Amino acid sequence: MQAEELARLGEELGLDAVGAAPVAPYEETERHIRERRARGLFGEMRFTMAQPEVSCHPETLLEGARTVVSAALCYWLEGEEPPPGHGRLPRYTWWDAYSELRERLDELGRRINDLAGKAAETSQTASQATPQGGEYRVLVDANQHVDREAAARSGVGFYGKNTMLITRRHGSWVVLGTLVTTAELEATPALDAGCGSCTLCIDACPTDALEEAGVLDATRCLSYWTQSADPFPEEYREALGDRVYGCDICQDVCPWNRGVEKRRAGDPGTRSVVSEPHVSLVDWLEADDAELAERYDRLFFPRNDPRYLRRNALVALGNAGGDPALAEAYAVSDDPLLREHAEWALRRLR
Numbered sequence: 001m002q003a004e005e006l007a008r009l010g011e012e013l014g015l016d017a018v019g020a021a022p023v024a025p026y027e028e029t030e031r032h033i034r035e036r037r038a039r040g041l042f043g044e045m046r047f048t049m050a051q052p053e054v055s056c057h058p059e060t061l062l063e064g065a066r067t068v069v070s071a072a073l074c075y076w077l078e079g080e081e082p083p084p085g086h087g088r089l090p091r092y093t094w095w096d097a098y099s100e101l102r103e104r105l106d107e108l109g110r111r112i113n114d115l116a117g118k119a120a121e122t123s124q125t126a127s128q129a130t131p132q133g134g135e136y137r138v139l140v141d142a143n144q145h146v147d148r149e150a151a152a153r154s155g156v157g158f159y160g161k162n163t164m165l166i167t168r169r170h171g172s173w174v175v176l177g178t179l180v181t182t183a184e185l186e187a188t189p190a191l192d193a194g195c196g197s198c199t200l201c202i203d204a205c206p207t208d209a210l211e212e213a214g215v216l217d218a219t220r221c222l223s224y225w226t227q228s229a230d231p232f233p234e235e236y237r238e239a240l241g242d243r244v245y246g247c248d249i250c251q252d253v254c255p256w257n258r259g260v261e262k263r264r265a266g267d268p269g270t271r272s273v274v275s276e277p278h279v280s281l282v283d284w285l286e287a288d289d290a291e292l293a294e295r296y297d298r299l300f301f302p303r304n305d306p307r308y309l310r311r312n313a314l315v316a317l318g319n320a321g322g323d324p325a326l327a328e329a330y331a332v333s334d335d336p337l338l339r340e341h342a343e344w345a346l347r348r349l350r
Contacts, residue, residue, distance in 0.1 A: 001115060003186045009111055010071065013104045016174060017072040017167050019154030019188035023058050023065045023180070029149045030056035036215065043218040044228065048146045055146050062137045062180045069108070069179040070151040072165075073101040076173035076260050079277030082242055085323075086278040087316040090223070090246030092175060094275035096298050101177045102140040109136035109179050116183040140177035147176040155188045161213040162201040162250035168193065170264075171257035201250035206239040210250065222247040226312050229302035231337060237344065242320040244279060244312045245299055284313040285326050311341050318345030 003020070010018030033052040036042060048055040058068050075097035082088050113134035139145045148165040151157050156176070157167040164172035168191065202210045209220035218224040222239060223246045225232050232240070240247075251257055284292065292306040301308040310330070317327055327349065330342035 001112065001183065001185045003188050005115070006069070006112075006185055006188075009108055013108055014073075015071045015101075015104055015108070016074045016170055017156045018069065018108075019151070019156045020067050020069045020185040021150060021153040021187050023068055025059065026056040026146060026149045029146055040219065041215065041217050043224060044230075045218055045224065047143055050143065054144055056149070058145060058150065058178075058180055061139070061144060062135060062182065064135065064182040065137075065180050067181050067183060067185040068150045068154070069105075069112075069181060069185065070147065070154045070156045071101065071105055071108070071177050071179070072151065072156050072167050072170070072174035073097055073104070073177070074170040074174050074260070074264065076170065076264055077273060077275045077277075078261060078264075079275060082278035082320075084321070085281055086242070087244030087281050087284065087313055087320070088242050088278055089244065089276065090248045091173065091251075091277075093246060093299060094277050095273045097175045098141050098177075101175050102138060105138045105140065105177050105179050109138060109181060112136065112179075112181055112183050112185070134181070134183055136179055136181040136183070138177065138179055141175070145178055145180075147178050150178050151176050153190060155191050158191045158193050159214060160201065160254065160256070161195045161199065162210055162254065163214060163216045164251065164254075166193075166195075166254070166256045168256075170260055171254055172251050173257060173260055198255060200253040200255065204249050204253045206249065207236050222249075227300050227302070227308075229308065231340060232311060232315055234344065237315050238319060240312075240315050240319060242316050244281070244284065244309065244316050245301075281313050281317050281320075281322055282326065284309055285317070285330070307335060307338060310338055314338065314341040314345045318348035321349065324349045 006018060006020055030052045033049050037049060042049050059065055075092050077094055116134045151165050152159055157165040160166045165176060166172045167174055202213060207220040207222060209217050225236060226245045289306050293304050314327060314330060324346060327342040327345040330338045331346055333339045
């Protein structure tokens, strides 16, 4: 399949960027993962860093794999600032773009298979060659594959100094997914683009998590700590502000992300999307455990235990202000994690 045909299919399916690269090990990425893990930069994160011998080897993900197809789907939506008593969510959580991307990649795999099958039939008729079978595997937000490396190799985007994958048209406001296929597709070139001398993301990070350009120290990252099972470090709590999960600071200041609101304004695919840019702190602190965990199962928090969402809400309450009674209820809790964060919030509120 030629690159033009892949681009046409991607456009028909509503993918915002698509590219292809031959199956090959990600040797440099594997080396970086092992080096940074040895330096302790990942903290307790697992994800693709846990088994680089798998996540950096797409050739092991599907027998007979020939091509890695990468795709990006923009998740940016317009959203208002959180009102008083509410906590901020990062944009990628406002709606489930990952599920949408997974469905579109699955359809892309089926269409590539159909075209590969027709081409094989034609080839067999002309030369009596054995037709090539069509198999594929979709990986979206999966531990088994480093999506960013595949996307960089195929020209979907490039690595920013904030470690995000940046696309030309939608910046880093995208979710990434991968299609590993036995079909042979024409490779698309890597992007000739980069950050140049810009250091806005490095300068804006309130905890110096990006002190080394292109390297994230997760142990200083606000987003990491909102998803950790450990107490939120006291020296970073004030920097969290009104956030209850994740952090968009390094994306908000990125020049490549400017103007996305104009490019998304006429996109009919976003009109029916129900988004949730912020949440009620009262709700997160008073809702039933099971109901809260089920409602926010699209977020990652340890063991799917909502006490970690409540911990974040208590920090946001102390920063953004609110009814001290919300924290007082947890200040006498039997849960030492929640009690300690509630006591901190009360000191801030008072």
